[in-house]
Amino acid sequence: MENQTFKIANGGGKLYPFGGVWPEIADNCFIAPGARIIGNVKIGTGSSIWFNVVIRGDVGSVIIGESSNIQDGSVIHVSSGGINTQIGDDVLIGHMAMVHGTTIEDGGFVGFNAATMDNSRICARGMLAAGSLLSPGKTIGEAELWMGRPAKYVREMSPKMLENNVFGSNGYAKLAQKYLSEYLSLKK
Numbered sequence: 329m330e331n332q333t334f335k336i337a338n339g340g341g342k343l344y345p346f347g348g349v350w351p352e353i354a355d356n357c358f359i360a361p362g363a364r365i366i367g368n369v370k371i372g373t374g375s376s377i378w379f380n381v382v383i384r385g386d387v388g389s390v391i392i393g394e395s396s397n398i399q400d401g402s403v404i405h406v407s408s409g410g411i412n413t414q415i416g417d418d419v420l421i422g423h424m425a426m427v428h429g430t431t432i433e434d435g436g437f438v439g440f441n442a443a444t445m446d447n448s449r450i451c452a453r454g455m456l457a458a459g460s461l462l463s464p465g466k467t468i469g470e471a472e473l474w475m476g477r478p479a480k481y482v483r484e485m486s487p488k489m490l491e492n493n494v495f496g497s498n499g500y501a502k503l504a505q506k507y508l509s510e511y512l513s514l515k516k
């Protein structure tokens with residue numbers, strides 16, 4: 329269709345262009361109803377974007393890897409001046425989180441209602457606890473737990489906590505495929 333202002337993604341969420349650039353979403357991603365993804369955004373295979381998430385790639389780019397999940401009501405944005413957002417594989421971002429100009433490496437975890445600010449980073453398997461605020465330029469090291477507003481280092485993640493987080497992220501990847509197959513069968 330010419331002059332299309334949006335497209336419906338697999339799952340029912342909407343994709344919008346910005347500056348002539350459309351989001352690129354791998355085929356088996358689940359993009360839930362109410363989700364809106366705008367502009368320079370790339371999402372890898374098996375990732376899921378849940379109800380009412382906004383991902384806005386306008387003044388920079390958002391790249392999300394494989395089998396990651398962005399849960400309901402979260403907002404993912406970038407900052408002008410080249411502060412992009414990069415999210416790796418098997419990352420879990422809890423409900424109502426705000427991720428702004430941040431890099432999150434593979435297996436990283438952002439608890440629900442947490443926020444990350446410009447130029448912050450969560451290294452592989454690092455965790456920002458629910459409700460916490462990672463201030464600008466701060467880095468959570470590999471497999472570290474940070475907590476509070478502003479977030480501070482608490483301790484190394486225990487093997488049990490790391491296992492729980494892998495369980496959570498795998499669980500979301502599986503749940504997304506169930507939602508996706510239900511959506512595709514109802515759509516026929």
Ligand SMILES: CC(C)(COP(=O)(O)OP(=O)(O)OC[C@H]1O[C@@H](n2cnc3c(N)ncnc32)[C@H](O)[C@@H]1OP(=O)(O)O)[C@@H](O)C(=O)NCCC(=O)NCCS
Binds near residue numbers: 399421422440458460
């Ligand atoms: C970080 C987390 C794993 C708990 O860590 P923990 O060290 O095992 O925490 P505990 O329950 O043993 O509590 C230890 C102390 O930290 C406090 N605490 C726990 N979680 C906290 C949080 N998110 N922010 C601030 N303080 C917290 C507790 O109140 C307790 O304080 P006290 O010693 O004064 O009583 C948990 O709070 C969390 O963030 N889980 C993520 C849940 C989530 O977002 N899931 C995504 C959706 S699926």
